[in-house]
Amino acid sequence: MKKNRYLILIAVLLSxxxxxxxxxxxxxxxxxxxxxxxVCDWQDIETVSIRTGLPWEQILDEIKKVGVxxxxxxxxxxxxxxxxxxxxxxxxxxxxxPTLRYFAVSDPTLxxxxxxxxxLFGKIFQETGNSIFGTNVSYEEEDRIxxxxxxxxINSCYEKGFRIILRPRxxxxxxxxxxxxxxxxxxxxxxKGLVFFGDQILGNGNxxxxxxxxxxxxxxxxxxxxxxxxxxxxxxxxxNLVPEQTVRIHSVPPDELKNYTPAEAKERFIxxxxxxxxxxxxxxxxxxxxxxxxxxxITYLRSIIQxxxxxxxxxxxxxxxxxxxxxxxxxxxxxxxxACASAVLYDFFLxxxxxxxxxxxxxxxxxxxxxxxxxxxxxxxxxxMIFPTLALFILIEGFQKKGKEIMVLFSALAMAxxxxxxxxxxxxxxxxxxxxxxHSFRQFSxxxxxxxxK
Numbered sequence: 001m002k003k004n005r006y007l008i009l010i011a012v013l014l015s016x017x018x019x020x021x022x023x024x025x026x027x028x029x030x031x032x033x034x035x036x037x038x039v040c041d042w043q044d045i046e047t048v049s050i051r052t053g054l055p056w057e058q059i060l061d062e063i064k065k066v067g068v069x070x071x072x073x074x075x076x077x078x079x080x081x082x083x084x085x086x087x088x089x090x091x092x093x094x095x096x097x098p099t100l101r102y103f104a105v106s107d108p109t110l111x112x113x114x115x116x117x118x119x120l121f122g123k124i125f126q127e128t129g130n131s132i133f134g135t136n137v138s139y140e141e142e143d144r145i146x147x148x149x150x151x152x153x154i155n156s157c158y159e160k161g162f163r164i165i166l167r168p169r170x171x172x173x174x175x176x177x178x179x180x181x182x183x184x185x186x187x188x189x190x191x192k193g194l195v196f197f198g199d200q201i202l203g204n205g206n207x208x209x210x211x212x213x214x215x216x217x218x219x220x221x222x223x224x225x226x227x228x229x230x231x232x233x234x235x236x237x238x239x240n241l242v243p244e245q246t247v248r249i250h251s252v253p254p255d256e257l258k259n260y261t262p263a264e265a266k267e268r269f270i271x272x273x274x275x276x277x278x279x280x281x282x283x284x285x286x287x288x289x290x291x292x293x294x295x296x297x298i299t300y301l302r303s304i305i306q307x308x309x310x311x312x313x314x315x316x317x318x319x320x321x322x323x324x325x326x327x328x329x330x331x332x333x334x335x336x337x338x339a340c341a342s343a344v345l346y347d348f349f350l351x352x353x354x355x356x357x358x359x360x361x362x363x364x365x366x367x368x369x370x371x372x373x374x375x376x377x378x379x380x381x382x383x384x385m386i387f388p389t390l391a392l393f394i395l396i397e398g399f400q401k402k403g404k405e406i407m408v409l410f411s412a413l414a415m416a417x418x419x420x421x422x423x424x425x426x427x428x429x430x431x432x433x434x435x436x437x438x439h440s441f442r443q444f445s446x447x448x449x450x451x452x453x454k
Contacts, residue, residue: 004344004353008394008411011344014337015418018330036273036313037280038305039070039165039195042153043080044254044285050084051287052294060160062298067305071157072282074167074197075146076114078103078137086110093128100124100134113148120181121145121171144198145171149187164190165225167197170234173205176212183216195225195249195282196232204234214241225249225280228272240371251282258288262300270307328368331375334422335364338383341415345390348397380423387419 040063049056060071074080081087082103087110090102105111111133118125118135123145126134137145146169154164166187174182179202194217196202201224203213217224226239227249239246250272252265260268272278283304285297308314326334343357364382368375391412398408 004347005411007340007344007353007357008415011337011340012414012418014333014340015421018326018333018337019421021330021333022326034313035279036308037070038068038301039072039280039282040068040301041167041282041284042071042073042157044287045071046084047287048285048294048297051289054294057156057160059294060157060162063301064161066298066301068283068301069161070163070165070192072165072167072195073149073154073157075169076110076117076148076150077143077145077169078147079142081110081147082142087114090132093132093134096126096128096134100126100136102128102132102134104130104132106131109152117146117148120178121174144169146182146197149185151187154187154190158190163192165193165195166191167195168202169197170200170202170204172200174203174209175206176209179203179209179212179216188220188222191220191222193223193225193247195227199230199232201232201234201238203238204232207237210234210237211241214238214245217242217245221245223247225282227251227282228276228278236373240373243373247280248276248278249280249282250276250278252284254284254287257284257286262286262296262303266300266304266307269304270311273308273313274311331368331372331379332365334379334383335361335368337418337422338364338379338386341386341390341419342382345386345393348393383419383422387415387422391416391419 045056045059045063048054049059078087082089086105086107088104090104092098092100092102096102105114108131111131115125115127115133118137124134124136128134149166157164168182171178182202194202201210201213203210216222223245224238224242224247226235226246228251230251230253250269252260252268257265269281269283272281281304283301286293286300290296339357339361342360343353346356347353360382364375364379367378394412394415395408398404398411401408
C-alpha cells in the first residue's frame, strides 16, 4: 500500500474536490423543490369500483379530497375488455372464416374505436352483423395491442378537475406513419404527460419511430415517465433524445404490490421521495378481494400524503427542478478518481497499474461522448464496485502489518468514503438529468385545476 499511497491520496482528493463543486447546487435544488404529485390508475379505480359496488364517481371524489389530482388512463386492450364484460367471445357465424376469432360488442362507439385501431395496425376487422366482428388478433396479442381510448371517461375525469396521464401500449416495430396515425387521436390534446404501458416505450423496435415519438413529445411539450426499476425497452434511447421531457417516476407494480402491506408500500414511496428525489408517485391500488377493500386503499393513499406533509413536502403541486448534471469538468475529476482507484486495485494482483489507469480513464471519458447518461451509468457502476473492494483489500493487507492499524483504518475509510461521494454525486446528477418537468406540468396545483377545470 505504501508504494500506492499517492494514487490513493489523489483518488480521494479528486472525489472530494468534485463533490465540493456540485454539492452546493444540489443542496439548493433540494431545499427549493418540495412539491410531490400523486397519480392513481384508472384500471385500479374501475376494479375497486366493481368489487366494492362503489360508484367510480364517488371514488374519484374521495381521492381528490385526499390530494390526488391526476389520473393515469390506459388504452383499451382485448384482454381487459373481456374481463370487464364489454367484449364477449362469440361462436363462429355461419359462412365466415374459421381462422378468425369472433367477439360481440354491444357498444357501437367502442366497436368503431376498436375497428379504427385494428385497421391502423394492419389487423383484420370483419363485421358479421348482430354487433359481432371477427379479427386475427391472437391470444398472445390480446393485452399488447392498444384498441383506442375511452373518451367519455377521460372527459369525465377532466371535468372533475383531474389532469390526465395517458398510458399507450406499443406494438413492436410499427412504422413512423402508423405512430403518427395513433398520435393524431384527439385524446392527446387532453394529456399532460405519458407513462407507457407494459415493457416497451411506444415506438420501440424502430429507430425512426422512436425518433418520431421524441419529436411528438417536444412539439406537444409533454413529459414522459421514466419509471424506476421497470426497465422498459427503449427508455434509455428516448431519455437521450428528449432529456428535457423526461421525468422519473416511482411505482410499485400490481404483481409486486401483492407481497406488500400498505405500510410497507408506503415506505417505498416515502424513501423514493426522500432518498432519490422522486417527485411523481404513480400509486397502484390493492385490488385483491378483501374485507373493506376501498377503506384499505383510501387509508393507504391518505397515509402516503400525510407522511409527505409531515416530512415538509406538499402534495398536488409539482414545480420544476432546473436541469442539472455535474459539469463535464467535474465528471472528468470523478473519472480520474475511479481510474486511480482501479490502478491501485489492479496492482494488488499484477503489475501494469499505469496502463490500467490510462485504459479506465479513456473508457470513462469515452463513454461520455457516446451520451452523458451512458457515461454516468458506467462511472457509477465502476465506482460502486472498485472503491469498496479496494477498501477491503487495504484493510486485509494493512492488518497483516502490526503497528499501523489506525492508518490502515483511516485509509480504508477514506477510500470507501471517496467511492460513496462519486456514486452519490454522479448518480444524483444522473437522476437530476431526468427531473425537469415541462411547462405543461408546472402549474400543477389543486387551485389551478379547479379554476380551469383541468
